[in-house]
Every structure is written in C-alpha cells, then in structure tokens.
Amino acid sequence: MRSLSTQFRKAVKLAAMGAVVLLAACNVGPAQFVNTDITGSALVANFKLKDLSGTERTIESYKGKVVAMFFGYTHCPDVCPITMQQWSEVKTKLGEKGDNLQVLFVSVDPERDTPELLRSYVPQFNPTFDALTAQSSEELKPLLSGLRVFAGKVEGSTPDNYLMDHTSASYVFDQQGRARLLVRHNADSAPVISDVEQILDGK
Secondary structure (H helix, E strand, C coil), rough: HHHHHHHHHHHHHHHHHHHHHHHHHHHCCCCCCCECCCCCCCCCCCCCEEEECCCCCCCHHHHHCEEEEEECCCCCHHHHHHHHHHHHHHHHHCCCHHHEEEEEEECCCCCCCHHHHHHHHHHHHCCCCCCECCCCCHHHHHHHHHHHHCCCEEEEEEEEEEEEECCCCCEEEEECEEEEEECCCCCCCHHHHHHHHHHHHHC
C-alpha cells in the first residue's frame, strides 16, 4: 500500500514538472503579432547615417536593443508628430522594458532638416529618441531601397515651401537587427505595445 502511495506521489510530481515545462515552452514560443509580421522578409536596414550627436551609425550600432524606425521630416504637419507621440506612449507604457527600445526618426528631407533642427525637434517627443540624417537624398537611397520606403518632394508655392510624400509606417527590428514588424500609421497603441514586448522578450 505504501509502495502504491509512493508511486502515486512520484507520478503527480512528474506531471507537475511536465506542466511547468509545457508552460515555459509556451512562453518562449513564436511571436503572435497583431500588426504586420515581416519576420523572414527580404527587408533590410542598410545605412550609414549620422545621429543627433554627429556619430556615424549602422543597424549594428543598435545591436542588443529593439529598434523602431520611422521616416519623416520636421516640417510635417500631421503624420510625423502624431506617430512620434504614439511611439513615446508605447515606450512609456512598456515601463522598464522600454529602456531596451530605441526609437529612431529618419529624416527624408535632408535639404531642410539640419542637425541643429533635428536636435531641437526629436527630443521634444521623448528625450531618449534619436534621429538619423543624411547629407543628401542620394545618401538615403540604400536605406529607402532596402526597406521599400517611398519619399518624394511635393512642390509648394515657393522652392522652400514644399511637403514630403513618404511612407508613413514604422519598422521594428529585433536585437539582432532583423526586420520583424510593420506598424501602420495611427495603429492602436495597445497591440503595438504587446507586439513590441514580445520582441523585447526574445520571441
């Protein structure tokens, strides 16, 4: 009788251990994104651009962090400030995990977006945000091409008064610099937070 009881206790213990292992496996399973999953796509962030401090950066410079990249310009009247504010909300709501999320604003208007202007524009949304800037549109081409981003000038009333038509989505890269997520403009914050958190967790 005692032998059967011992065997029963062992069986229960093994079953419990199996359940723990199963739960752990579920926790490290593949990501389940609400936004567009671009994992395994041919999209690459190919660039050598300067940040707000004037340091040349590549995607390798951010290895170990999740990177959210948005293309815009400082004279943008609506889409850009809204998107930057949304990313600030996402980073804040991620709490301590948000420390490992780097938001990058890539200027598609190097003609007007001087380093000085970007240094006053970008940090107002969040002091941890950084910007990447080129000296010319030509220098931006490898990055735009690698991510299939569109950017083109829309002539205005004067040569200096123009708009930039550009891709409004954000691209999220994992800690190894691989494209993982496409977040469309004005996406709900809650799913974005959930999706980014999964990448931060290594999924």
